[in-house]
Each structure stands twice: as structure tokens, then as C-alpha cells.
Amino acid sequence: MRASRIVSTAAVLAPPLAWAAVHASSRQARRWRPGEGERSTVAGLGVRRFGAGQPVIVLLSGLASSERMWGAEYDVLGRRATVVAVDPIGFGASMSSPLLDGPLDAAAHVDAVLGVLRALDLDSRPTILVGHSMGASLALRVAARLPSARAVVAFDAPLYRTVEEADARVRHMGWFESLLAQGPLAERVCHWMCENRAVAESVAVAVSPRLPVAVARDVIRHTWRGYLAGFDAIVRDGGWADALRALDEREVPVWLVDGVDDPVPVPGRADALAEDSASVTAARLPGSHRLPLDDPMGCASIVLGVVSGYAAAR
Template sequence: MRASRIALATALLAPTLAWAGAHATSPEVRQWRPGVGERRQVADLGVRIHGAGDVVVVLLSGLASSERLWGGAYDVLGQHARVVAIDPIGFGASMESAALAREIDADAHVDAVLAVLTALDLHELPAMIVGHSMGASLALRVAARHAPASMVVAYDAPLYFSTEEADERVRHMGWFESLLAQGPLAERVCEWMCDNRRVAKALAVAISPRLPVVVASDTVQHTWRGYITGFNSLVRDAGWSEALRVLSTRNVTVRLVDGDHDPVQVPGRADELASTYSNVTAFRLPGGHRLPLSDPVGCASIVLAALSEYADKRS
């Protein structure tokens, strides 16, 4: 009897022990810590602000994410610039943005980011727009509309020329990710999460042991309308290509930084764009589609180098 109880206890504890082991050994967990700064609502979006200087660094999080993605490794940016980390419409602390009551397209997302800079009286300062995934696509569009923008750093940007190409790349992420990216089942799952937010967060943490707990819990901090409008207007839409053309005419430096085994990327796309536009440079770092988490020091260093380059040009 005692042996069977021990066996039962071991079986019940095994998933918890496996989760704890994966969590403790995850490089993304070990490297992440909360970022500094003041979190508040500005122009109806959730933002975190820190640092000082006469240059602004805007950090834009991606699909099903929040500004907490940009953890403590990025605090160093505040030593050289005013840092504004923003949750785009529909995600994180912007999940209940009033903008969701209206039609949401890429321009609405850009308007919202620019409204934050205006509300903070930072809209006339030179700006470096940095984004990850969907946020990288948004970063290109923001910079194209924002005259003081001097550089874009785009991590794991979804650069697709058609919705068909976008859907094909999503399928490369795996059957589960593809199933929940869009469609009736994805909508039902998302609606269930809205109705059971606390349980959904716990499940998100449970199935993502290699992510920091708060980052994992933020993956469900959205509604279906917020998610699908962001996905359609900033991931599946090819408007980034026109933004890139505008940035080329203004000679705004663009750095496309991809993980060397990121399934989201179209093979060779970043290199193709770099060969087409003299203002574009393509980089690869070891990793997949979560570069700001998997290599935060490397990603922060690229932005620091951009700040140094900009300072040298001004001196």
C-alpha cells in the first residue's frame, strides 16, 4: 500500500517537477528580469517610461505580447535615451483601448503610437523605433509616418508580400500554432480565455515553462477583436513594403534582425531587401522567433550601437 501511494505521489508530482526543471534551465527565464520605469496609461495605451536624453527609443511589442517582453537587459537604453515601451492597441495594458470600438487598421495602430509620443511631448525629438514581430511591422509604419524617426530596428519582422504568403509561413510554425492563429476554433478559444482570464493565464504559464511567468501570462492578455485586427493589419497585410520604400527615400536606416532558425521568416527575404535598398541592413542572430527574449543582450547591443552611431553623426 505504501509503495502504491509513493508511486501515485510521484506520478502526480512528475508534471510539476518537469515544469520546474524546464523553467529553471531556460535561458530565456534566466536572462529576464522586470524592466525599470513607470507604467501608466498614455493616450489610451499602456506604456512604460524610463531614462532621459534628447533621443527617444520606442519599443513595440508583438502579437500576444506586452511591453514586459523588453526586460531588464534593455534598461541600459535609458542611460542614453528616453525609452517609451508601448503595448499596441488590443494587447497587454492596451487590451481595452477605446480604439477597438472603431475600425482598426494599420493606420489606426500608427496613429495610436504617435498619439503617445505627442501626449508625452516627445513627438519632435529624434526617434529610434524598435519592434518585435508584429511590433516590428508596426515600427516600419510608424517610422514612415514620423518625420523625426532616424532609425528602425526590426526583430523577427513578418515581411510578407501577400496574405497567402503570410498564412504559409504561419503553417511553418507547426500545426498547433497554425490552428490557433485564425479561424473559428481560434476565435472560440480566444473568447473562452476572455471569459476565464485567470484560468487562461495559469494554463499559459503551465504550457510555457521556458518563458518568464509574467511574459507567458501576458500571451492571453487580449481579446479576439484585438488579436485578429492586429494579425490581419500588421502581419498579413503587405503595407510594410510601402513604408520601407518611404524610409528609403528619406534615407532612414533600417536594421532587419532575424533569428537564424526563425520559421516565421521567408528565407532570403531580409537579404533581398538589403540588396534592394541601400538604407537596409540584414542581420542574423542565433535563435528562433523570440530574439528579444532569447538574446536580450545582443538585441539591446544593436540598439545601443544605433544610438552611438546617431550620436556620432550629430557631433
């Protein structure tokens, strides 16, 4: 009887102990701390602002993510610039944005970010757009529409030329992104999460032991319409190419930075774009598709270098 109780207890404790072991060994989870700044709602979007420098740095989070991904190791950016970390329409603190009641095409996403800058009276100041994954593609589009844009840093950008190309690579984006990409099962799962938000957050944490807990919880902070619209309008849409051409004509520098082990970008695309344009620089850092979490110091250093380059060129 005693042996049976020991076996039963071990069976109960094994999963949480295994989770704790993986979590403790994860560099992403171990190094992450919440970033500084005050969170608020600006022009319908969730925003965190910190720093007081003259240039503006806009941080745009990706699909199934939030501005929390830009943790404390990005606080260094606030020493050189005014930093505005934004959750795009439908995600994170913008999950219930009133902007969801309107059109949700790429132009609406761009207008929303520009609306934040105008509301904060920052739209005329020199701006560096920084984004991850979907946010990287959005950063290119925003910069193309913003006359004061001085540079773009795009981490793990999904630069797909066709819908077919995007669909062929979506399975590489992660278990959650792949599950919710499209189809009736994805819609049912997303609706269940909306109705059972607390349980869904716990599940997201349980199946993502390598992520910081706060970041894992935000994986499910979106609605079906917001997720699908962002995926179709930004990730599966080839409008990034037009934005890149517009930036090239204005000689706005663009850094395309991918993780060495990132399976999401099309192999060789960033290098090919850099060969075709003197304004584009392709680079790689150690990490996979969550590069800003894998190598926050490396990513922050690149952004700081861009800010320094802007200041030297003035």
C-alpha cells in the same frame, strides 16, 4: 498499499517537477527580470517609460505579447535615450483600450503610437523605432509617418508580400499564434480565455515553461477582435513594403535582424531587401522567433549602436 501511494504521489508530482526543470534550464526564464520604469496609460495605450536622454527609443511588442518582454537587460537603453515601451492596441496593458471601439486597420495602429508620442511631447525629438514580430512591421509603418524618425530596428519581422504567403508561414509563429490565427475554433478558444482569464493565464504558463512567468501570462492578454485585427492589419498585410520605400527615399536606416533559427521570416527576404536598398542592413543573432528574449544583450547592443551612430552623424 504503500507502493501504490508512492506511485500515485510520483504521478502527481511528475508534471510540476518536469515544468520546473525545463523552466530552470531556460536561458529566457533564467535571465529575465522586470524592466525599470513606471507603467501608465497614455493616449489609450499601455506604456512604460524610463530614461532621460535626448533621443527617443520606442519599443513595440509583438503578437500575443507585451512590453514586459523588454526586460531589465534593456534598461541600458535608458542611459542614452528616453525609452517608451508601448503595447499596441488590443494587447497587454492595451487589451481594454478605448481605441478598440474604433477602426482597427494599420493606420489606426500607427495613429495610436503617434498619439502616445504627442501626448508625452516627444513626437518632435529624434526617434529610433524598435519592434519585435508584429511590432517590427508596425515600427516600419510608424517611422514612415514620423518626420523625426532617425532609424528602425526590426527584430524577427514578418515581412510577407501576400496573404497567402503569410498564411503559409503562420504555423511557424508558435503554438499559440498558430492556434488563434483564424477560424471558428480560434474564436471559441479566445472567447473562453476572456471568460476564464485567471485559468487561461495558468494554462499559458504551464504550456510555456521556457518563458518567464510574467511574459507567459501576457500571452493571453488580448481579446479576439484585438488579436484578429492586429494579425490581419499588420502581419498579413503587405503595407510594410510601402513604408520601407518611404524610409528609403528619406535615407532612414533600417536594420532587419532575425534569429538564426527563426522559422517565421521568409528565407532570404531580409538579405534581398538589403541588396536592393543602401538604407537596409540585414543581420542575424543566435536565437529563434523570440529573439529579444533569446539574446537580449545582443539585441540591446544593436539598438545602442544605432543610437551611437545617430549621435555621431549629428
